[in-house]
Amino acid sequence: MTKQRQLIYNIVNSTPDHLKVEEIFSEVKKNNSTMVFATVYNSLNYLVENGYIRRIRIPGLPDHFDRNLQPHDHLLCEECGNLIDVPSQEEKLNFFDANGNYYHKKQVLYYGICYLCQKKL
Amino acid sequence: MTKQRQLIYNIVNSTPDHLKVEEIFSEVKKNNSTMVFATVYNSLNYLVENGYIRRIRIPGLPDHFDRNLQPHDHLLCEECGNLIDVPSQEEKLNFFDANGNYYHKKQVLYYGICYLCQKKL
DNA sequence: TCATTTTTTAGAACCATTCTAAATTTATTT
DNA sequence: AAATAAATTTAGAATGGTTCTAAAAAATGA
Numbered sequence: 698m699t700k701q702r703q704l705i706y707n708i709v710n711s712t713p714d715h716l717k718v719e720e721i722f723s724e725v726k727k728n729n730s731t732m733v734f735a736t737v738y739n740s741l742n743y744l745v746e747n748g749y750i751r752r753i754r755i756p757g758l759p760d761h762f763d764r765n766l767q768p769h770d771h772l773l774c775e776e777c778g779n780l781i782d783v784p785s786q787e788e789k790l791n792f793f794d795a796n797g798n799y800y801h802k803k804q805v806l807y808y809g810i811c812y813l814c815q816k817k818l
Numbered sequence: 819m820t821k822q823r824q825l826i827y828n829i830v831n832s833t834p835d836h837l838k839v840e841e842i843f844s845e846v847k848k849n850n851s852t853m854v855f856a857t858v859y860n861s862l863n864y865l866v867e868n869g870y871i872r873r874i875r876i877p878g879l880p881d882h883f884d885r886n887l888q889p890h891d892h893l894l895c896e897e898c899g900n901l902i903d904v905p906s907q908e909e910k911l912n913f914f915d916a917n918g919n920y921y922h923k924k925q926v927l928y929y930g931i932c933y934l935c936q937k938k939l
Numbered sequence: 940t941c942a943t944t945t946t947t948t949a950g951a952a953c954c955a956t957t958c959t960a961a962a963t964t965t966a967t968t969t
Numbered sequence: 970a971a972a973t974a975a976a977t978t979t980a981g982a983a984t985g986g987t988t989c990t991a992a993a994a995a996a997t998g999a
Contacts, residue, residue, distance in 0.1 A: 756875030
């Protein structure tokens with residue numbers, strides 16, 4: 698754990714939100730760090746690969762990073778773009794279908810409108 | 819329907835596979851079309867928006883285009899990168915959860931190893 | 940036919956992310 | 970502690986997929 702990685706970890710771990718690199722980077726700047734963009738990416742990759750945080754990949758959007766390691770799905774609010782945690786049944790699978798294809802992981806993404814945005818509209 | 823759009827449509831509609839822009843573009847060239855990359859993108863967007871074909875977006879991968887308009891999910895083979903059609907329960911939703919968030923669509927992606935790749939390994 | 944709108948072309952621009960090479964830091968061995 | 974090796978950070982260029990812009994061409998309408 699280098700200083701840079703620790704700082705990135707602390708930022709992600711300080712909020713239940715799902716942060717984008719952009720948001721993490723601006724938090725980094727607030728801490729007067731001279732860290733550079735590539736290091737944020739490197740550190741995030743390290744933290745994900747070593748199980749400290751979780752990467753949420755959504756087509757068409759930049760990656761988001763989540764301190765919540767428990768299995769869960771997400772609802773993407775089409776109004777504000779926020780991700781909302783949603784309980785999930787199973788993410789890890791282990792079965793073969795009738796054609797012999799093997800399944801080991803399931804990723805579910807919901808689209809909708811979050812409660813807050815509904816009130817605004 | 820312009821000539822360009824018709825050609826793109828024919829290419830996508832000629833196979834059950836899930837084509838990438840790259841693949842579509844090389845088919846275009848085989849037809850001696852002088853069509854340019856941007857037009858392929860424009861045409862694909864048009865065809866998707868008007869319900870002729872379906873766009874499959876997968877994080878980290880380029881978009882794929884599918885003539886199959888019936889609701890279905892996909893299995894991404896982590897070995898060969900191919901997408902395999904998988905029957906789906908429901909894609910379109912219409913409900914609110916306990917927190918008042920509204921859900922209108924569900925997207926499921928499976929990861930695994932297809933039958934053919936298992937035999938090779 | 941003239942004017943208006945739409946589409947295509949060509950290539951630049953964009954954005955998120957990764958890569959490269961050099962500099963720095965950290966860890967290991969002597 | 971010094972020397973060497975390994976890992977990480979930095980800086981900025983490069984990448985890949987996709988969209989944008991402006992001009993040219995084609996289609997549509999009056």
